[in-house]
Amino acid sequence: MADVYITGHRNPDLDSLCSALAYADLKNLIDPENTYIPVRCSHMGEDLKELLPVLDIEPPPYMRNVYPKVSDVMLTDVSDAEADMLLSEYAKMITERTPSAFPIFENGKFYGLLSIDDISAWTMKNLAEAGEITEIPKVRDIMREQAKPLQAEDLFEEGRNAFLNGSKRGLAVFSGEEFVGYVTRRCFLTTPKYNVILVDHNEMSQSIKGVESANILEIIDHHRLNAMKTSIPLFIDAEPLGSTCTIVYQLFLRNGLRPSAKTAKFLLTGILSDTLILKSPTTTQTDIGVAYALAAMCRLNLEEYGRKIFSTIEGLKSREPAAAISSDFKIYSEKNRKIGIGQCEVTTLKDLDEYRELYLEALNEVKTRNGLDWALLMITDVISEHSVLLSTDCHAEKQLPYSELSDHVFDMPGVMSRKKQLLPEIINSI
Numbered sequence: 001m002a003d004v005y006i007t008g009h010r011n012p013d014l015d016s017l018c019s020a021l022a023y024a025d026l027k028n029l030i031d032p033e034n035t036y037i038p039v040r041c042s043h044m045g046e047d048l049k050e051l052l053p054v055l056d057i058e059p060p061p062y063m064r065n066v067y068p069k070v071s072d073v074m075l076t077d078v079s080d081a082e083a084d085m086l087l088s089e090y091a092k093m094i095t096e097r098t099p100s101a102f103p104i105f106e107n108g109k110f111y112g113l114l115s116i117d118d119i120s121a122w123t124m125k126n127l128a129e130a131g132e133i134t135e136i137p138k139v140r141d142i143m144r145e146q147a148k149p150l151q152a153e154d155l156f157e158e159g160r161n162a163f164l165n166g167s168k169r170g171l172a173v174f175s176g177e178e179f180v181g182y183v184t185r186r187c188f189l190t191t192p193k194y195n196v197i198l199v200d201h202n203e204m205s206q207s208i209k210g211v212e213s214a215n216i217l218e219i220i221d222h223h224r225l226n227a228m229k230t231s232i233p234l235f236i237d238a239e240p241l242g243s244t245c246t247i248v249y250q251l252f253l254r255n256g257l258r259p260s261a262k263t264a265k266f267l268l269t270g271i272l273s274d275t276l277i278l279k280s281p282t283t284t285q286t287d288i289g290v291a292y293a294l295a296a297m298c299r300l301n302l303e304e305y306g307r308k309i310f311s312t313i314e315g316l317k318s319r320e321p322a323a324a325i326s327s328d329f330k331i332y333s334e335k336n337r338k339i340g341i342g343q344c345e346v347t348t349l350k351d352l353d354e355y356r357e358l359y360l361e362a363l364n365e366v367k368t369r370n371g372l373d374w375a376l377l378m379i380t381d382v383i384s385e386h387s388v389l390l391s392t393d394c395h396a397e398k399q400l401p402y403s404e405l406s407d408h409v410f411d412m413p414g415v416m417s418r419k420k421q422l423l424p425e426i427i428n429s430i
């Protein structure tokens with residue numbers, strides 16, 4: 001029985017959140033041996049936070065990283081060894097095992113760790129001084145100075161280093177102020193690994209932090225392949241469809257299952273949002289067929305529900321530029337250059353002049369903050385199927401096949417897809 005975390009990309013969009021939710025549902029149905037947990041690996045943009053309650057969708061919980069932690073290896077087997085106990089009573093109590101360190105309590109509250117070094121130091125001292133042991137001490141009287149406890153959230157590496165740099169046999173583990181377990185040197189012999197499934201992305205730079213140290217079991221995606229080297233064989237389902245949710249639906253069918261109405265709604269939401277209500281050029285006949293089938297399953301009118309998904313979109317001038325840019329921002333590494341491309345959906349481009357300068361400024365800050373060579377923002381009018389592109393100063397921008405409306409602002413009629421239409425041009429131009 002293992003836990004497997006299913007995550008979409010950073011700065012999650014609806015396809016990432018919904019494909020994680022739906023795929024976890026499918027995996028739990030077909031593989032009851034393991035537990036599949038949908039998560040999101042970064043915080044959500046303000047627009048998404050506003051939209052989810054409107055759609056009545058609960059996002060998967062936030063998971064910071066998949067680095068192994070002290071809590072993954074700590075021991076929690078405690079018994080009621082009290083500080084006031086005689087050492088002989090303690091010896092009887094732990095006769096079954098020989099722990100190198102063991103937690104001691106006082107009135108039910110954690111008191112400290114008693115280590116075999118404490119016991120042997122006391123024994124040797126008494127034998128050296130008196131030649132025999134005449135009196136049995138209380139546990140508290142032989143316990144020596146305690147080391148600083150670890151925190152459950154501390155990284156495995158930090159825990160291991162605490163032992164390498166110290167001489168202690170064991171260390172207490174706290175969660176905040178509360179004792180939750182303890183670790184001995186033995187706990188750090190093998191590094192635990194998290195199991196993860198990546199949906200809606202396959203690039204390390206877009207994934208959950210620590211993914212390089214995890215077991216990647218599967219990748220389900222519809223983006224270009226730029227996957228990391230994996231440590232174990234894996235299942236990949238990558239298809240050039242409009243949405244990861246379409247692939248997840250096909251996996252339901254392949255397993256002879258039909259999604260529940262709830263899961264059908266997750267899938268439909270991902271498809272309609274990623275394909276801009278089936279209008280984006282990334283939309284395939286498969287996406288269209290699947291979307292209508294799902295709408296019937298969850299009894300939603302496709303057009304109406306699609307408009308609802310885009311209903312809370314605010315004009316960019318009423319938003320905070322840096323937040324709007326980073327709400328859906330992807331970083332690509334190409335030809336030794338780091339390029340970031342954000343995308344914002346709007347329902348009109350008429351007010352562009354009112355916010356253009358502010359967004360260009362914010363884009364430069366985003367570029368600096370992320371150590372990028374080039375940062376771009378694609379502003380897409382989903383109603384008229386027309387985008388404009390804002391760009392930081394970069395020699396490659398002159399190579400773009402778009403007409404320049406003003407300095408660093410390009411016109412892209414008919415361009416709806418960052419991945420399929422814009423990214424190849426960006427790569428070409430550098």
Ligand SMILES: [Mn+2]
Binds near residue numbers: 016
């Ligand atoms: Mn997607």
